[in-house]
Amino acid sequence: MNIIFLLLFFSLLIAAAFLAAFVWSAKSGQFEDVEGPAMRMLREERKKQTTNS
Amino acid sequence: MLSGDSGYGPAPELLSKYEHLVVATADEGFQRYSSTAALWEVSLPAIHCTSCLILLERMSEWLDGVTDVRVSFSAKRATVYFNPELVSIPVVATWLDFVGYPPSLIPAKRQHSSEVMKLGIAGFAMGNAMMSAFPEYFGLDAQGHSELLILFRYSTAFFATVSLIVAGRFYLESAWKAIRGRTWSLDIPIAIGMTALWGWSSVLLVQGTSGGYFDSLSGLIFFLLLGKFLQRRTYAAFSFERTVNDFLPLSVFCVNRGQFVRLGDLQEGDTIELAKGGIVPAEVHALSDVEIDYSFITGESQPVSVKAGDTLLVGGKILSEGLRATVAKKAQSTSVEQLWKDEVPDTGWVSPKMTAWFTLTVIALAIVGGLVWWDIDPTRAIEISVSVLIIACPCALSLAAPFAYGTAAGVLSKYGVFLKSGRGVEELAKIKHIAWDKTGTLTRQNIAGDLELHRREWSGELASIVARSAHPIAAGIRRALDAEILPEAITQWREVNGEGIHARDIQGRTWFVGSGTGCGRPAGPTYAVCDGTLVALYRPSAAYRTELTLVFRELEDLGITHHLISGDAPRELPQEWHASFADRIHFERSPGQKAQLITPLENCLFIGDGLNDIDAMKSAAIGLAVVEGKLGYFPKSDGILFADQLHQFTHVLRYSKRMVATVKAAYILSLVYNLTGVVLALIGHLSPVIAAVLMPLSSISVVLFVVLFAWGFAPKD
Structure with a gap:
């Protein structure tokens, strides 16, 4: 029975890790422009991009 | 400074439009990192396709000093990284304008990623709450595994509570604000529903009778937020075309301080320098003789000569080279902008009375429904009340008019009519009288x-x-x-x-x-x-616009009476116009008399050309200013009308009438949605989660309905 508590704990830990990753990506602005990157790849010559803010 | 030695580039006049950006601040998206590195984040409403993005992001290849450009396509914004020693913001702005992307200088609200984050957290909470609610649904029995059952129940409650606090807080706060401000907001029923669901579930949980409805609550919050998110995405796709451009100066070069100064910071006695083509930003005394074009405010196209020492009024356009002037009166921080911008606050499309009435009805229905069900099946009473509260939200009702008229205002720009607000469409549809001004309206402004x-x-x-x-x-x-x-x-x-x-x-x-x-x-x-x-x-x-003869006839067919109201000396009208105006011709009227003539006319549209007509514009139901070629600003008018498209004016009215009919149809559609939803909820066929899914769907379908009709009625080109 105790194994269920342990499993529950670990599954929640993993889920929380993914949640943290999501919160980080949302905060760093990865969802701000979802259409741009698909167009940007059509650019022929690529140059070094300055890091985004 | 500008790249390219071929002489290819923007005209120097264009630069004067953006000169004030020399003093750009963080509010205008400017950030300086070091003496050689800075960025400017600017809204470029013209961005619309892949080529836009590629052209703009290659700006560093065609403008010296720009190191990189990142375009945010969804937000229609660009971040320009540049070296302030090599290039300035005005130059960047000028080039952006020159290649077809005039920067919008009205500070736009930045989009926040917090919405996506809340949605993610709500989704996470819902998934986990549902997961830990499953065992009980699948018959986990309380006898043998009571500690497991309690663990699962409490973890469900935990996730739902997190979701309510992090993601659902918006609804609670907004409702609380409305209650404190003693107004009725449509968020109140939703907030009551959420709180009731949470409170009732907590009672059940603590009593140990059941796990409550925490799983439903987390689902409800997630779907409400998802609906809001999708709604906003849909609306962004229909975002209205820009209706009026703001060309007004925001700052001016101050000679005695040796720098650009914001208009609000100008002090009496400051000496300012105005370039040729610039607009007088405050009441000033000219220090030299100057020619002023007051056509922006008076419609008079003949320039006025002003002697040194005389006063120049706000809004005049300088025709002479480099004028210096002393400020006579401190400019109201935004007095120039205010001339154009509306001083009447937007009260919203659904009147506060209607909102209050609606909210109260919904709450009453929910209580009655809950009480009735308490008799039939007490375990479902709260759930049903909550479903009623959620499904009845008249979002679709409150969205139909702004979307229909907003889109219509954009479509009308193709007919040369630029309305200040979508409400003008509603007014145009009701027009029974048109009062025409003579100079510049019935006659040509351009000499x-x-x-x-x-x-x-x-x-x-x-x-x-x-x-x-x-x-x-x-x-x-x-x-x-x-x-x-x-x-x-x-x-x-x-x-x-x-x-x-x-x-x-x-x-x-x-x-x-x-x-x-x-x-x-x-x-x-x-x-x-x-x-x-x-x-x-x-x-x-000055010649009459004879092409209007046909327009007058068409408008009469729509049941419109024409009036001519002019401040000028009597002048013979073209023969073919006599029938249209008959005895409704009034010459030599002062601005006050004009207003007196218009006031008794119900649903009167005044078409005039400038400041002389302020009173007339105010007393008419709607006032439009006629513009020939140049765009200025027109106090008290509800919109502007391009003179060369006056002949299409009948279409404008017809289109407005159709849009009003469309909105009425949309109202009926959304009422049908709400009634059906409430009935289904009351007879117990709708759970709160399903209600939360249906609510945004009905809103989106109503918006689609009006926007598609707005486009469908639009002129084909």
Whole structure:
């Protein structure tokens, strides 16, 4: 029975890790422009991009 | 500073439009990192396709000093990374404008990623809450595994509570604000539903009777947020075309302080410098003689000569080179902008009374439904009340009108009508009377005239001379001349206020274009003289727009009565207009009398051209200002109308009428949705989660309905 508590704990830990990753990506602005990157790849010559803010 | 030695680039005049950005601040998206690195984040509403993005992101290849550009396509914004030692914001702005992306200088709210984050957290909470609620649904039995059951129940409750606090807080806060402000907001039923669901579930949980409805609550929050998110994405796709551009200066060069100063910071006695073509930002005393074009505010296209020391009024356009002036009266921080912007706050499309009535009805229905169900099946009572509260949200009802009229206002811009707000469409549809102003509306604003050309062989030189002047008469001569400009032909050029233009051509001949006093000839017409020989004679005249005859007839067919209300001396109207105006012709009326004539007319549209008409615009149900060529700002008008598209005005009214009908249909559609939903919820066929899914769906479908009709009725091009 105790194994269920342990499993529950670990599954929640993993889920929380993914949640943290999501919160980080949302905060760093990865969802701000979802259409741009698909167009940007059509650019022929690529140059070094300055890091985004 | 500008790249390219070929001379290809924006005209220098364009730069003056953006000069004030020299003092850009963080509010305007400017950030300086070091003396050689800075960024400017700017809204570019014209961004619309892949090529836009590629062109803009390659800006560093065509403009020196720009290191990189990142475009945010969804937000229609660009972040320009540049070296402030090599290039300035005004230059960047000028180039952006030149390549077809005029920066929008109205500070736009930045999109927040917090919405996505809340949605993610709500989704996470819902998934986990559902997961830990499953065991009980699948018959986990309380006898053998009571500690497991309690663990699962409490973890469900935990996730739902997290979701309520992090993601659902928006609804609770908004409802609380409304209650504290003693207004009824549509978020109140939703907030009551959430709180009731949470409270009731907590009671059940603590009592140990059941796990409550925490799983439903987390699902409800997630779907409400998802709906809101999708709604916003849908609406962004229909975002209205820009209706009015803001060309007003925000700061001005202050000579005594040696820097650009915001208009709000100008003090009495400051000396400011205004460039040719600039707009007078505050009441000032001119320090030299100056020609002023007040056409922006008075509609009068003849420039006014002002002597040194005289007062210049806000809104005049400087026609002379570099004027210096002292500030006579401290500018109200945004007085210039306020002239155009509406002083009436937008009360929203659904009246507060209606919202209050609606909210109260919904809450009453939910309580009655809950009480009735308490008798039938007490375990479902709260759930059903909550479903009623959620499904009844009249979001669709409150969205139909703004979307229909907002889109319609965009469509109307194709007919040359730019409305300040979508509400104007509603007003236009109701019009029964049109009061026409004469000068500039029924007559042409641009000076037309008769040009007697005595020396056709010199018309190229004459065209080159007049083309350099901003004077309306010079512009009139330029239009009347059928000649190419010879850019090399003129070696000297000087404009004397109130007199005319003195010039010398490449063959050494002296030219004069101007009034009779400037060349010793009788006053009246404008002369063009070359070495004493009369080259051309120009007599400005104001001509009626005869193309309006047909428009008058069409409008009469729509049941509209025409009135002519003018401040001018009586002048004979074209014969074919007599039938349209009959005895409703009023000349020599003061602005106050104009207003008196208009006030008794119900649903009256006033079409005029400027400041003289402020009272008339105010007393009419709706006032439109006629613009010829140049865009200015027109106090108290509800919109502007391009003169060259006046002949399409019947279509404008027809389209407005159709849109009003569309909105009525949308109201009925959304009422049907709400009634069906409430009935289904009351008979117990709708769980709170399903209600949360259906609610945004109905809103989106109503918005789609009105927007598709708005486009469907639009002119085909």
